[in-house]
Amino acid sequence: MPFAIRLLSLIVVAFAFGCSVALTKDAEAVRVVTDNQKERCEFIKLITVRVGLGPDKPGSALKKALNQTAAAGGNSFYLISSNGDIDGASVSGEALKCSL
Numbered sequence: 001m002p003f004a005i006r007l008l009s010l011i012v013v014a015f016a017f018g019c020s021v022a023l024t025k026d027a028e029a030v031r032v033v034t035d036n037q038k039e040r041c042e043f044i045k046l047i048t049v050r051v052g053l054g055p056d057k058p059g060s061a062l063k064k065a066l067n068q069t070a071a072a073g074g075n076s077f078y079l080i081s082s083n084g085d086i087d088g089a090s091v092s093g094e095a096l097k098c099s100l
Contacts, residue, residue: 021051021060026070033076033098041098044074050090057089058082069095076100 049064069077074095082091
């Protein structure tokens with residue numbers, strides 16, 4: 001295999017796996033809540049994220065939403081919608097402060 005093709009293949013693989021989203025330390029404590037649990041929570045803000053690259057687009061979109069929830073001071077996330085297709089994945093929900 002020519003060097004240029006090997007190099008291009010390596011760059012594509014590194015780019016695809018380098019785009020995965022990791023949970024922050026604070027986001028590891030964020031919990032996804034149900035309708036009933038949400039009633040005992042304080043709304044902080046609406047969160048909408050979209051991920052277009054990487055091997056696990058839906059998982060990365062959820063992790064990104066949990067990271068944003070933690071950054072906003074929330075400890076819970078209420079999932080409103082999630083969508084995924086060949087072009088990427090998106091998650092919308094509410095960042096909440098709950099006393100669970």
